[in-house]
Every structure is written in C-alpha cells, then in structure tokens.
Amino acid sequence: MKKEFKDSVSKAVHNATLTTALGKFSEAYKVNRAKAYEGIDFEALRQNIADRKAFAASHIDLLAASFKIKAEALGAKVFLADSPDKVKEYILKVARDNNVKNVVKSKSMASEEIHLNDFLIKNGMSVKETDLGEWIIQLAGQKPSHMVMPAIHMTKEEVAELFGKEVHERLTTDIPRLVEVARKELRSKFLEADMGITGGNLAVAETGSIVLVTNEGNARMVTTLPKIHIALVGIEKFVEKFEDIVPILTALPRSATAQLLTSYCSIITGPVENTDGSMKQLHIILMDNRRTEMSHDVKFKQAMQCIRCGSCLNVCPIFRLVGGHVFGSVYTGGIGTILTAWFEALQNSEDIQGLCIQCGNCKEVCPGKLDIPDMILEIRRRLVVDKGQSLTQKAIFSVVNNRKLFHSMLRAASITGKPFTSGGFIRHLPFFLSELTEGRSLPAIAAEPFRDRFKKIKQPKLKEKAAFYAGCLIDFAYPEMGESLIKILNKAGIEVIFPQDQTCCGAPARYNGAYEVAGNNAVDNITALLKEDVKYVVSACPTCTVALEHEFIATLESLGRTDWIPQAKKLAEKAVDFSTLVKRLVDEGRLSFRQGQKLGSFTYHDSCHLRRTLKVFEQPRELLQKAGYQLTEMFECDMCCGMGGSYSIKLPEISAPILQRKLANIKNTGASIVAMDCPGCVMQIGGGLHQDGAPIKVKHTLELLVDQVEGK
Numbered sequence: 001m002k003k004e005f006k007d008s009v010s011k012a013v014h015n016a017t018l019t020t021a022l023g024k025f026s027e028a029y030k031v032n033r034a035k036a037y038e039g040i041d042f043e044a045l046r047q048n049i050a051d052r053k054a055f056a057a058s059h060i061d062l063l064a065a066s067f068k069i070k071a072e073a074l075g076a077k078v079f080l081a082d083s084p085d086k087v088k089e090y091i092l093k094v095a096r097d098n099n100v101k102n103v104v105k106s107k108s109m110a111s112e113e114i115h116l117n118d119f120l121i122k123n124g125m126s127v128k129e130t131d132l133g134e135w136i137i138q139l140a141g142q143k144p145s146h147m148v149m150p151a152i153h154m155t156k157e158e159v160a161e162l163f164g165k166e167v168h169e170r171l172t173t174d175i176p177r178l179v180e181v182a183r184k185e186l187r188s189k190f191l192e193a194d195m196g197i198t199g200g201n202l203a204v205a206e207t208g209s210i211v212l213v214t215n216e217g218n219a220r221m222v223t224t225l226p227k228i229h230i231a232l233v234g235i236e237k238f239v240e241k242f243e244d245i246v247p248i249l250t251a252l253p254r255s256a257t258a259q260l261l262t263s264y265c266s267i268i269t270g271p272v273e274n275t276d277g278s279m280k281q282l283h284i285i286l287m288d289n290r291r292t293e294m295s296h297d298v299k300f301k302q303a304m305q306c307i308r309c310g311s312c313l314n315v316c317p318i319f320r321l322v323g324g325h326v327f328g329s330v331y332t333g334g335i336g337t338i339l340t341a342w343f344e345a346l347q348n349s350e351d352i353q354g355l356c357i358q359c360g361n362c363k364e365v366c367p368g369k370l371d372i373p374d375m376i377l378e379i380r381r382r383l384v385v386d387k388g389q390s391l392t393q394k395a396i397f398s399v400v401n402n403r404k405l406f407h408s409m410l411r412a413a414s415i416t417g418k419p420f421t422s423g424g425f426i427r428h429l430p431f432f433l434s435e436l437t438e439g440r441s442l443p444a445i446a447a448e449p450f451r452d453r454f455k456k457i458k459q460p461k462l463k464e465k466a467a468f469y470a471g472c473l474i475d476f477a478y479p480e481m482g483e484s485l486i487k488i489l490n491k492a493g494i495e496v497i498f499p500q501d502q503t504c505c506g507a508p509a510r511y512n513g514a515y516e517v518a519g520n521n522a523v524d525n526i527t528a529l530l531k532e533d534v535k536y537v538v539s540a541c542p543t544c545t546v547a548l549e550h551e552f553i554a555t556l557e558s559l560g561r562t563d564w565i566p567q568a569k570k571l572a573e574k575a576v577d578f579s580t581l582v583k584r585l586v587d588e589g590r591l592s593f594r595q596g597q598k599l600g601s602f603t604y605h606d607s608c609h610l611r612r613t614l615k616v617f618e619q620p621r622e623l624l625q626k627a628g629y630q631l632t633e634m635f636e637c638d639m640c641c642g643m644g645g646s647y648s649i650k651l652p653e654i655s656a657p658i659l660q661r662k663l664a665n666i667k668n669t670g671a672s673i674v675a676m677d678c679p680g681c682v683m684q685i686g687g688g689l690h691q692d693g694a695p696i697k698v699k700h701t702l703e704l705l706v707d708q709v710e711g712k
C-alpha cells in the first residue's frame with residue numbers, strides 16, 4: 001500500500017465529523033431498511049432481480065438492438081458508444097449543432113465516470129448539477145463520496161458556507177432556508193438551459209423506455225424544460241421486459257434510502273412536444289466502457305446485476321469509518337473497487353482493494369446478489385498474477401508453504417516472545433513491531449502446541465471417529481480449546497484423531513491473492529484429513545471451516561487443479577463447525593446438559609464467516625442458554641471485530657477503531673462473559689479487553705460448554 005494512500009486513510013479515520021456522521025447514518029439505516037422490507041421475502045425478491053439482470057447481461061447485444069429499434073421508432077436517437085471518448089464526442093457534436101451554452105444535469109454516475117462536466121466546461125459550456133447532493137459537491141469542487149448520497153460526508157455547516165458563497169449572503173444551518181436557496185438558484189438554471197443531461201436507472205428493451213428514479217423531481221425539470229434531452233445510460237441498466245422493472249423498483253428505494261417509494265419515478269418512452277409545439281430532441285447514449293467485456297468474464301459478470309442502490313456502502317464497516325473519498329475514484333466502497341478495476345484499470349484498484357476486510361455484510365444485503373468480497377479476492381488474485389507478490393509476502397508465504405518450517409518458526413516464536421509475555425498475553429512489542437499491539441494485546445504463543453499436547457491426551461477407543469482440524473491459532477496459541485473440544489466429543493461417544501500433517505488452511509494466502517500457496521495448502525490438508533476413515537472433520541475456527549467446506553474447492557477450481565476437486569468435495573461433505581456438530585449431537589440425545597445451572601450472563605459476538613458464510617448463529621446461542629447462561633444481545637452483534645486475519649496488522653488504523661466500537665457494544669450489555677466461536681475473534685476481542693482492563697471474560701463457546709455437557 002502506498003504511503004499517500006495510508007495517510008489518506010489515517011486522515012479519514014481521524015476526521016471525527018466524518019466518522020460520526022457515517023456511523024449514525026449506518027446505524028439508523030439498518031433499522032429503517034429492516035422496516036422498509038417488512039412483509040417482503042427479500043431472498044425471493046433478490047433472486048428474481050438477479051435472474052432478470054443476469055438474463056439481460058447475457059443478451060446485451062440483442063437487448064441493445066431491440067431497444068434501438070423501439071426507441072428510434074418513437075423518434076429518439078440511440079447511439080451506442082464503446083468508450084468514454086465516443087460519448088463525449090457525441091454530446092459535444094449535439095451541443096455544437098444546437099449552439100448549446102447552458103446545460104443542466106440530474107444525477108448520473110455514468111457522467112461522473114467519464115468526467116463529463118469538466119469536458120463540457122472546457123468546451124465553453126456552463127454545466128449545473130441540479131440534484132441537491134450533486135450541486136453541493138459541485139460547489140465544493142469534490143467528487144461524490146457515495147453513489148446515492150453524494151454529499152453524505154458533508155455537515156450542514158459546510159453546506160451553509162458553500163451556499164452562502166454562491167448567493168453572497170451569510171446563511172445559517174436552517175435546513176428549510178438552505179433548501180429554499182437551492183430551489184431559487186436552480187429554478188432559473190432550468191429555465192435558461194438549452195440541454196438537459198440525465199442518467200437512467202433502467203433501460204427497457206421491450207419498449208425503448210428509460211426509467212428515472214429521483215427524490216427531488218429535478219430529473220423531470222431536466223428532461224422537460226430544455227429542448228434537448230440526452231440520457232447517458234450504462235448498458236448494465238438494460239432489462240428485457242417492462243415487467244422487469246417491478247422487482248427492481250421494489251428493491252431500489254428500500255435498499256438505497258430505506259424508503260418504500262421514491263418521490264418521483266419517470267418513464268420516458270420517446271420524445272414529446274416542447275411548449276412551443278416543436279419536438280424535443282431525445283438522444284439516448286448507451287455506454288459500454290468495458291461492460292460487455294465484464295459480462296463475458298466468468299467471475300465478474302455478476303457485477304452487471306448491480307442496481308446501484310448503494311446499500312453495500314451503507315452496511316460496510318470500512319466505508320462508515322473512512323467514507324468515500326479515500327477510494328480516490330468516482331465509484332466508492334466494495335462495489336466501487338470492482339467498478340474502478342474495470343472502468344478505469346486493474347492497477348487503479350491496487351490500494352483500495354486492501355480496504356475490504358471480507359466481512360460479507362455487503363453480500364448479505366445486496367439486492368442484485370453480488371458477491372462483492374469474492375470479486376475483491378479475484379482482483380487480488382489478478383493483481384498478484386500481473387505484478388507478482390511483494391518481497392515480504394513472498395517471504396511469508398514461502399514459509400507458510402512449507403509446513404515443517406512454518407511450525408518450527410511458530411515454536412521458536414514461543415521462546416522469543418517470552419520476554420514480552422505476561423498472563424498469557426503479549427501487551428507491548430518493541431520497535432517497529434509495536435503497531436501489532438496497538439489497542440489490543442496479542443496471545444502468547446503456546447509453550448507446547450496442541451499437536452504435541454494431543455499425543456499425551458488419553459481417549460477411550462470409540463467406534464465413531466472425527467478428525468480435528470485445529471487451524472494455526474488453536475494449534476499454536478489456544479491449545480486448551482482443542483483439549484476442550486476433545487472432551488466434549490468423547491462424551492458424545494466420538495473419538496478424535498488429529499492428523500499431524502495438517503497445516504494452515506490457506507486463508508492468509510488466499511486473502512492476499514496468493515492462490516498458488518493457498519492451493520498447495522488445500523492439497524496438503526485434503527491429503528492429511530482424508531487419510532483416516534472418519535465421519536466428521538470438525539473445526540472450531542469458522543475461517544478454517546469455510547476453507548474446508550468452500551474455499552479449497554474454489555481455489556483449486558481457479559487454479560485449474562481439477563484432479564483434486566472430487567477429494568476436496570469429499571472433505572467438504574465431512575466438514576462441520578463445532579457448534580453445528582454439538583447441536584446435532586444434543587438433538588440426537590447423545591449429549592445433554594447439567595440440570596439447574598445458573599451460570600451468569602453472556603453476550604454473543606457473531607464471527608463474520610460463521611454467521612454469513614456458514615449461516616450459523618442460532619446454534620451457539622441455543623447451546624449456551626440450554627447450559628444455563630443468560631443471553632443479553634449486544635448492539636451490532638454481527639458486526640466485524642476488526643480482526644480479518646492479517647488485516648489488523650496491515651491496516652491497524654482501521655482495525656483498532658472497529659475493535660473499540662465492538663468493545664463498547666460488549667461493555668454496554670453489562671454481561672460478564674462474551675462468547676464467540678472463532679479463535680481469531682477471541683484473539684482480537686480478548687486482546688482489546690485485556691488492554692482496556694474491563695473485567696469481562698472472552699471465551700470460545702466450547703470453553704463455556706466443556707464442563708456443562710454430559711454424555712448419555
């Protein structure tokens with residue numbers, strides 16, 4: 001990551017006005033969005049949208065041809081532009097042919113994408129944005145920070161100052177007065193304008209219609225008052241039939257601003273008469289700019305399903321901390337990273353792709369069913385293929401690639417870390433390593449890793465067997481978690497085996513784009529874990545379980561190592577996370593709980609991978625309550641803790657405030673225990689509470705259950 005980029009991130013994180021405004025907005029958004037979707041089956045709705053948009057994306061040429069025939073039969077002119085330059089040339093020609101001096105615009109991300117305003121201004125025209133948010137950022141000389149709310153980063157004080165300069169008047173923060181100023185200023189611009197430029201939320205091939213959705217009604221003025229209307233539409237906005245707009249218009253306002261409806265929805269089907277009886281010129285520019293290429297890319301074609309609602313930004317823990325401007329481009333957030341990589345250049349996403357912590361919040365709310373974190377991983381992979389890895393990463397992954405060397409280094413770290421260790425934690429590290437312990441302590445590396453302790457554990461000989469996949473953290477930092485897991489499974493009549501050849505699950509390599517290394521890790525683990533005939537392969541780390549169940553297959557597929565896929569699938573069928581397995585064993589009557597236990601209050605932190613990829617969140621809560629703990633839910637229980645594997649090391653300036661927010665939410669519950677199913681989260685939250693000094697125990701679910709469950 002470049003230094004200037006890290007500096008801009010730091011600056012954003014320390015901008016209290018920005019983080020407070022975005023934090024409050026995202027909290028309110030979550031509640032309001034849930035209300036707006038009440039009574040609607042969101043999963044069915046988004047599947048419907050995804051199907052219709054995927055169909056359109058795979059038939060772009062046909063839809064574009066059909067749209068052109070329909071719209072031109074109605075009197076519009078349709079121009080297909082493959083590049084931003086062609087769009088600009090076309091608009092300039094129309095402007096020159098008609099002696100255009102004044103242009104008004106309604107909100108259009110496509111026009112931002114090609115920097116149209118600067119181009120028209122350089123060519124002698126006056127260009128006025130008329131969407132309130134866009135006008136504010138135009139006056140401020142900035143780029144939009146959010147695709148739906150472009151000026152969300154600005155305070156009312158800043159807006160009052162900007163408007164005051166524009167109208168040469170001292171203005172206060174009285175919002176109705178500010179709106180009145182905007183209305184008065186913009187009204188005259190509508191009346192003077194020779195040309196109106198809009199975007200298009202949808203383009204309907206069946207009817208040749210453009211659909212425009214706004215809250216301020218400004219698009220109606222832009223499309224009706226000037227005698228020329230140019231609609232600039234990215235070709236991802238196509239739908240095949242008129243009926244396709246229904247599910248999209250159901251989701252768009254709910255997802256964008258948590259509204260049931262937007263104030264204005266205009267459907268423009270052909271040009272209409274001007275007030276003087278002449279016909280309006282309606283030009284519809286269908287812009288490609290690599291969208292067709294994207295629609296043919298096996299990984300990225302799903303990005304064509306985006307309906308530009310901005311919901312993914314509203315729920316992103318990183319966006320709400322750093323805002324949009326650190327992304328440096330027109331499109332911001334996770335989806336912005338993907339669009340920048342395509343519409344600008346892959347290299348332009350090099351720094352910003354690193355902002356994604358892979359929490360999966362965006363994927364959960366996306367009405368187009370886009371898997372943003374997966375596409376960001378693909379960007380990482382392609383960047384590594386293009387440029388290779390940094391020397392540091394190369395050195396790290398060459399160690400991870402070699403299990404014996406990796407494990408001996410971890411053993412050595414247990415000795416070198418001793419001078420900094422106290423009470424099981426490393427509180428401060430010296431010199432350049434000090435950032436690692438900023439805001440949280442680190443767990444000490446265990447003097448004896450789980451793999452050595454396992455050899456001394458005495459288990460009964462049982463018929464049913466499970467292989468335990470420990471993952472690096474349980475193996476080398478929290479071996480006692482592994483011991484608890486064995487005790488619990490033994491009580492249920494399951495003998496645990498520990499294949500010694502198991503190694504890192506490959507997540508660190510995969511999340512850094514080093515797929516070759518992740519692929520080798522996958523093969524080593526598949527070989528080790530399938531060696532013995534076991535019923536289950538159990539893991540108590542959700543990141544590892546996701547690797548076993550999904551990512552080994554995905555990684556090997558991306559690498560073309562198809563000979564390993566059947567084995568990877570076999571392993572995936574056996575893999576199970578700890579809480580799901582124990583819940584199953586309780587339901588089968590093989591485990592029960594001690595009766596009448598009153599074990600105190602706990603709150604539960606949902607780890608990102610467990611909740612969102614594995615969809616496990618009820619099981620640990622139910623098990624802990626049955627054991628005798630009383631649950632107090634925390635605010636944003638499913639929000640990331642800021643760990644994200646190596647993320648907390650690479651971007652401590654972001655990870656630390658996310659952790660502080662999580663700690664505050666935990667403390668606010670008043671619970672004496674915070675439970676979770678992920679050793680990574682135990683490390684992050686446990687380390688944070690250790691430095692904070694709050695007397696709250698941080699426990700993996702299995703540690704809380706081990707003495708409370710009984711066998712048959």
Ligand code: SF4
Nearest residue numbers: 306307309310312366
């Ligand atoms: S990626 Fe999904 S959530 Fe984000 S803007 Fe597009 S449709 Fe909305």
Ligand code: SF4
Nearest residue numbers: 316334356357360362
């Ligand atoms: S996965 Fe999480 S961090 Fe990444 S873009 Fe989505 S919400 Fe943001």
